[in-house]
Amino acid sequence: MKKVDHIGVAVRSIEEALPFYEGVLGIPLLKVEEVANQGVKVAFLDAGNLKIELLEPISDQSPVSGFIEKRGEGLHHIAFSVETIEERIQELKEKGVRMIDDKPKTGAGGASVAFLHPKSSMGVLYELCEKKASKGETP
Numbered sequence: 001m002k003k004v005d006h007i008g009v010a011v012r013s014i015e016e017a018l019p020f021y022e023g024v025l026g027i028p029l030l031k032v033e034e035v036a037n038q039g040v041k042v043a044f045l046d047a048g049n050l051k052i053e054l055l056e057p058i059s060d061q062s063p064v065s066g067f068i069e070k071r072g073e074g075l076h077h078i079a080f081s082v083e084t085i086e087e088r089i090q091e092l093k094e095k096g097v098r099m100i101d102d103k104p105k106t107g108a109g110g111a112s113v114a115f116l117h118p119k120s121s122m123g124v125l126y127e128l129c130e131k132k133a134s135k136g137e138t139p
């Protein structure tokens with residue numbers, strides 16, 4: 001894992017969070033997108049060497065909805081950029097890591113994503129993320 005692609009932050013409302021990120025912190029918005037199979041709407045902001053991904057739940061079944069209920073808004077996950085996600089998943093499993101996703105799912109921008117269970121990684125939810133398009137592209 002050499003590069004962090006983004007940091008996920010759970011918010012109740014992207015619309016309400018953006019004035020702080022854009023206006024107060026001055027971090028430019030790249031795009032807003034709905035990722036239905038993860039139950040979220042996401043907003044990507046360009047924080048220079050990585051992106052900040054604001055996550056707003058779009059249903060009660062969304063993992064982010066449960067997170068906000070239990071823990072409130074805040075840091076949700078760290079996503080590593082990987083090149084061959086299926087191999088990384090296999091390798092992590094062989095090393096005893098409990099994966100939430102044995103097989104990649106579709107994430108933002110059509111990327112392939114898979115999550116490590118936070119119980120397997122000392123309380124941090126990590127995401128692996130393989131971009132569909134060429135490396136280093138914005139989402």
Ligand SMILES: C[C@@H](C(=O)O)C(=O)SCCNC(=O)CCNC(=O)[C@H](O)C(C)(C)COP(=O)(O)OP(=O)(O)OC[C@H]1O[C@@H](n2cnc3c(N)ncnc32)[C@H](O)[C@@H]1OP(=O)(O)O
Binds near residue numbers: 053106113125
């Ligand atoms: C769009 C895409 C992209 O970037 O392209 C995304 O990022 S989608 C981002 C949204 N999608 C996801 O997060 C998908 C992966 N996440 C999940 O499947 C779930 O959220 C789990 C992580 C498995 C947790 O769900 P579960 O139903 O088990 O909830 P739970 O509240 O009982 O959680 C089980 C234990 O994990 C802890 N836990 C839950 N969420 C956590 C988080 N974000 N960071 C650290 N720990 C966390 C809880 O406190 C609890 O520990 P205690 O038992 O000690 O209290």
Ligand SMILES: [Co+2]
Binds near residue numbers: 006008053077079127
């Ligand atoms: Co993410």
